[in-house]
Amino acid sequence: MSREPFRDPTRAVDERVRDLLGRMTLDEKLAQLGGVWLTSLVRDDRLDSERAAAFLRDGIGHVTRIGASTGLRPEASASLMNDIQRIAVEGTRLGVPVVVHEESTGGFCARDATVFPQAIGLASTWDEVLVTEVGEVIREQMRAVGARHTLAPVLDVARDPRWGRVEETYGENPHLAGRIGTAYVRGVQGDDLRSGVIATGKHFLAYGLPEGGMNMAPVHVGPRELREVYAEPFAAAIRDAGLASIMNSYSSIDGLPCAASREILGTLLRDELGFEGLVVADYFAVAFLILQHRVAADEGEAAVKALHAGIDLELPAVDCYGEPLRRRIESGDVDVALVDRSAARVLASKFALGLFEQPYVDAALAASVFDTPEQRALARRAAAASIVVLRNEDALLPLDPTPARIAVIGPAADDPRLLQGDYHYPAHVEIVYERDDVAEDTTGGLPEAGGAFAAGPYFTPHVTPLAGVRAAAPDSDVVHSRGCELVGDDTSGLLDAIDVAREADVALVFVGGRSGLRPACTVGEARDATDLRLTGVQEQLVGEIVATGTPTVVVLVSGRVHTVAWMAARVPALVQAWLPGEEGGHAIADVLFGRVNPSGRLPVSMPRTVGQVPVHQDHRAGGGHTMFYGDYTDAPARPLYPFGHGLSYTTFEYGPLEVEATTTAAPLRLSVDVTNTGTRAGHEVVQLYVRDDVASVATPDRNLIGFARVPIEAGETHRITFTVDPSRLAFYDEDMRFVVEPGTFTFSVGASSVDVGATAAVELTGEVADYRQRDIRATTVDVS
Secondary structure (H helix, E strand, O other): OOOOHHHOOOOOHHHHHHHHHHHOOHHHHHHOOEEEEHHHOEEOOEEOHHHHHHHOOOOOOEEEOOHHHOOOOHHHHHHHHHHHHHHHHHHOOOOOOOEEEEOOEOEOOOOOOOOOOOHHHHHHOOOHHHHHHHHHHHHHHHHHOOEEEEOOOEOOOOOOOOOHHHHHOOOOOHHHHHHHHHHHHHHHHOOOHHHOOEEEEEEEOOOOOOHHHOOOOOEOOOHHHHHHHHHHHHHHHHHHHOOOEEEEOOOEEOOEEHHHOHHHHHHHHHHHOOOOOEEEOOOOHHHHHHHOOOOOOOHHHHHHHHHHHOOOEEOOOOOOOOHHHHHHHHOOOOOHHHHHHHHHHHHHHHHHOOOOOOOOOOHHHHHHHOOOHHHHHHHHHHHHHHOEEEEEHHHOOOOOOOOOEEEEEOOOOOOHHHHOOOOOOOOOOHHHHOOOHHHHHHOOOOOOOOHHHOOOOOOOOOOOHHHHHHHHOOOOEEEEEOOOOOOOOOOOOHHHHHHHHHOOOEEEEEEEOOEOOOOOOOEOOOOOOOOOOOOOOHHHHHHHHHHOOOOEEEEEEOOOOOOOHHHHHHOOEEEEOOOOOOOHHHHHHHHHOOOOOOOOOOOOOEOOOHHHOOOOOOOEOOOOOEOOOEOOOOOOOOOOEOOOOOOOOOOEEEOOOEEEOOEOOOOEEEEEEEEEOOOOOEEEEEEEEEEEOOOOOOOEOOEEEEEEEEEEOOOOEEEEEEEEOHHHHOEEOOOOOEEEOOEEEEEEEEOOOOOEEEEEEEEEEOOOEEOOHHHOOOOEEEEO
């Protein structure tokens, strides 16, 4: 007897979807449009089979977060997934498998998973190959426990450092965010989703410029900026990596809530950018059309609006897309064809993953791919590459030879929790295991597993900065003083810190913040701020240590982009370590002691004061300064440290920039020789920028269009050649056509957006050339 077509893996996905959809009842279709909390299926420390069977009687689209809502170790997590999958596959009429989705911004958010640097740190590496390697580990670990869809990467362009979620992003620049995001997606999804994990680009769209820097607040941006800046990282991941899923933004844009906007999720995302995958709702986003945006009166109206707009899957659990949507269908308010459209996309994702053929995993093998020595070595390498040396007066760094007595001071010096970002485990699941009445109100009543399933403060082995320094300097006298807390005005620890510093040859001061979602956190999701200075009395601590006269290195361990102008004027060496993850202490020590030559570059501009916000590299013509005098009355207009900035322990010299270019329809070749003129091997991040000198609309003064992270030995020269497709120069003109106009273009290449090594102007002739954003070709680089 032949199998039903949908069970035949030799048939095309579209054919299998049509066959399965034609066999489904309305209830079975609706079930595919929603999720269920894992914790709704368990009771204390076991799966409640009867309850789970009732929830899954018609199937379900997704199961929400085993790893990021429990304390299960890999084998138990995989076994639980298998048990749930078995109910769906063997206990329902059609046997449609479930998809377990998770989080993985800086590593798989689950117990025992490798903790890599937070996303802002990965962006600071400017290393696409490295980020793909990180994504591959995330894929391997998630697949091992049967999780096949991740709600990452965050592709938001972050333009307001007051916003607490900047740390989850790849920074302020659309090209850098697009390239790093594409690298991440390639690592997570792989070449074939049957052996991969679906990545989700979020949050569509313009979530990174909220009103007042407040999470979920409205966004005010025009259609040109929306496309050229905020849509570009998503466009890059779609066209260059086959991004398979998108998540909506909570915000509204010019009054249109993204979760209910056909213009955003239909016209822009699907028609203009060519996206063909699955759109999932950010948690509770459909209900927020009632509660936050007030564009729907009840759950049924919210469901209809979201479904029309293009939200295929309601997360974290079925709510509006359940019975309220069913009633609207039965009353004739919504065409069942819309349900079919979204159900088909959910089913297509499951077929693409190969779940109908291989729904289960080998639980006994799961733990073998978690936090292995090789993965920890990658975490250390990624963390070291993410560290940015901002200032290094009198070559204080590296600490070579190693000082005899080292003071390690500050609240971030010996606290493993402060190495984590808001979507690392266990920092993220504090909202479950530390919640109280306040947290219950602010987190929407997240469900909680009990017993052996309960989430908790389960860390992989984390190396703090103090431990890293002691390991790197075993013959030194390393003395530690906390000095102060992250928050509060208690100065009682300052005297001890001063005494420790005064007796040392060098003082290493580790300051920062606590990232997470709980009220006690200083940065992270829903932890926005009006003041970008260091919290508590940390600035006073630094000032007191500097006043001792001991050479001082300040290391910022924080997801916040802080204003540190006063510190930069007084501290000899200033280092940005972001949130470096489990190997952070070793990585920081590797850089401080010169075992690794620093190569991190800023993916954001660091403002001098919060009054500059927003400040970023690619302001349009006429921006970035004030008329008539250029600067503010009380501060320079330029940022303290520009986008792309980062120091090395060696020096690099740029030769002339040679350009081969002809018309608006032909590729350009730009070549430059870069020489390591110092005494150490190092990596130079060569950055290519362009300015359209005269255009029909105001375009950026300096637009990043390519970069290359190049290892160069001391005394060695490499030729770096960029091949730039003309589509990379296009912009939206007065009629919103995506075009390249003939005229003069000025190209610059250098070590940052302001540290220019060479420039060249070139005339492009020909006609105005039309392109599409969905067809932009990436800049390629050849190093010889």
